[in-house]
Amino acid sequence: MLLLDKEYSFHCSSLSSVQLFEDVQRLDTPRSGKLWGWKIHCCYDGLVLIGVRNYPDKDFILLLWNPSTRESAVLPNPKFSQEVTCTWGLGYDSTSDDYKILKIDGKERNEVLALKSGSWRKIDDHPATGNPVLSGMDYLAFRHGALDCVDAPSNMGYLAFVHGAFHWVDSLLNLSVVTFSISDEVYGEIPLPEGLDLVFDIMHTKQGVSVLGGMLCVYSTRIHQREYTFKLWVMNEYGVKESWNQLFTIQSTDLYSITLKYMFSDGEVLLRCSQLRRSGSVFKTSKESSGVWPQSDSECIQDGFVYTESLISPKLLTWY
Template sequence: YNFGLGYDPNSDDYKVVKISEDDLEAPTEALSLKTGSCRKIYEGYCTFQCDNMDYLTSVRRTFHWLADSEGYRFSLFHLIISNEAFGELPLSKEMPLLCDTIEQGLTVLDGMLSVNFVCVKEDTIVFDLWVMKEYGIEESWTKLFTMKDSRKRFQVLPITPKYIFADGRVLLNSDRRDVLRKFKESDRRSNLYSASK
């Protein structure tokens, strides 16, 4: 299961949401911390597929997650905290949306939804980082950068974007000590440093 904690200003309440990772029959559950009541939601999109997420991503009082939909393609689903209604946001058609990517992630950078994909292209591991500059607008998806690595795939995972600086640099997190030294940014000289010692 994956969880999210969000505030509902309409009811002045915090809610904890639980979404199943792989059981299509399992309901989504929403727990009200104010009343202690738990509601099971059976309609909507109740599976979760994000390799490097430990919790649901929250923007605009709405939980977001990536899941595979019909045709084995990724979709970006959401659950509005206040009315517990499901929906879907558009992804860019330029993203590698087929479910054969090695890794995918969803986070928030500077208040914007951010999606990243790791996939193999011509025997090279490719990491793409995208942000949605205008919430809900498909055309506002912008690729921030691409990094490439020719090494074996499991030497580079996982990578999680954590913060975007005012000058556009992005802080990345990885469990691997040397992952940031291995990647080379594709379109400009990078200043990538390993934070671990």
């Protein structure tokens, strides 16, 4: 698992269902020099998409990094500015044998970058909504040759990849999951499960899309009388509404902004949570009431992303 702390330092740890984060190692940053800040946008195939701000001019740099080999490549910047509400996705298009990056910025300026081409290209928005980006968007998921997006805290901002597509929840389109195929750039829809809190109030309800064990997931956090209720559904058969299965529910007065990170072989789920009593994030499992890591309040983690080690070279993917 790749971790980023509040000091913009990278760490990695192997995942084990027996002992999590037992040996956390610090990684060298993929770029030297004085920096204003880092942000992990998304991970796929052992590759990490990172946004960097230089100090003091705060110029934006987009990097593709392999934490396993420590190799990185600078990507061309999008044609339009990087807004706070930007969400990003990275996936592999088997049709063109190319990796592609999707950026949605919330102002009808959605762009896609095919690494072989080396240039960003503006794409159409969803015809029914005009713009699928919501102010509380968390990320887009990529599966089944389409894009799926998520509505969640704006400080997350990544698109998860699965089955060749990205997906997201759209509050203006009959409250369904919108899909976008990375190969033919065709939009689609998937009905949400019964029982999802379909009240898009960013002060009291948050919805999201993720991928666990290769399956599309949706989740919601409902805030009522200072109690947070988190519910998770898994789609056992992709695209079939009747196959939605509610996996578990968590109720807490302390945990909020819960997002999914990983499913172990025994079905236990690793969660990233924010806590009211401390700054930063804590990682816990769905069957444990206490946090797994960090154990000390002095350890302040911004976020964490699960990645699979690989030898894929970012420089060989970006030969422009």
